[in-house]
Structure formats: C-alpha cells, structure tokens
Amino acid sequence: MALITNSVVPERWGNSRGPPDGAEMQSTRILKVSVETASGKVREGVPEDERKDMKRDDVLDSVWTGVVPVYERLGEPVPGPYNRVKEVPGYLGGWVDQENSEREMYVNEAARKPAPLKRPKKVQE
Numbered sequence: 001m002a003l004i005t006n007s008v009v010p011e012r013w014g015n016s017r018g019p020p021d022g023a024e025m026q027s028t029r030i031l032k033v034s035v036e037t038a039s040g041k042v043r044e045g046v047p048e049d050e051r052k053d054m055k056r057d058d059v060l061d062s063v064w065t066g067v068v069p070v071y072e073r074l075g076e077p078v079p080g081p082y083n084r085v086k087e088v089p090g091y092l093g094g095w096v097d098q099e100n101s102e103r104e105m106y107v108n109e110a111a112r113k114p115a116p117l118k119r120p121k122k123v124q125e
Contacts, residue, residue, distance in 0.1 A: 001013070001020070001028070001030070009091075011095075012092075015092075044113045045112075045113035046115050049065055069107035069108055071103040073100050075096075
C-alpha cells in the first residue's frame with residue numbers, strides 16, 4: 001500500500017494517518033491489471049498547412065495557424081472539513097508545484113517542435 005500511495009504523491013504514506021485499521025483494509029483492494037489494448041492521441045509540433053495554401057499569400061496573410069497548448073493543472077490543496085493542520089505540508093505543496101511546472105514545460109516544448117521535413121515522393125520508373 002505504501003508503494004502505491006507514494007507512487008501517486010511522493011511521501012504521502014509517511015504523512016498519512018497509519019497504519020490502516022481493519023475496516024479500512026477490508027474495504028481496500030489493490031488490483032494488478034494487464035492492459036492488452038489501449039488508444040490515445042497526443043499531438044506534438046506545429047500544424048502542417050496544406051501545400052496548396054502555402055502558395056497563397058491571401059491565406060497566409062489572413063489565417064492564423066498555430067497551437068494552443070492544453071494541459072491538466074493541479075489546483076491549490078483544499079483542506080478537508082475536519083483538518084486541523086494549519087499549513088499545507090511541504091511535501092504536498094512542493095509536489096503540486098513540481099507537477100504543474102513539468103506539465104506546462106512539456107506542453108510548451110511539444111507545441112514548438114518543428115514540423116517534420118517533407119520528403120519528395122519517389123518517382124517510379
């Protein structure tokens with residue numbers, strides 16, 4: 001349990017009430033799942049305009065093209081209704097800040113990757 005808890009938020013297990021009592025252990029299960037198939041879409045790099053539009057000054061001068069980076073941002077920790085700890089623990093606030101910084105840096109780098117060079121199609125003989 002400690003390994004899984006700390007893999008989500010580092011140092012969380014040692015900063016939690018513990019060990020879990022019997023009722024908590026009865027209502028908690030850890031599953032190991034093998035994923036056989038999955039799908040997802042991630043975009044990196046600048047958009048590629050159509051070749052015909054690249055030759056049209058009226059299009060290039062009037063149509064903005066680009067990328068708006070999108071990422072999930074963690075908010076400020078909100079204390080629970082029975083919380084008596086006045087300050088957010090350093091490990092938690094630091095983790096939130098680090099995650100947000102890494103996520104923002106990643107999407108900004110991905111959005112600025114250059115378009116792949118287009119190679120001319122080979123002419124069949």
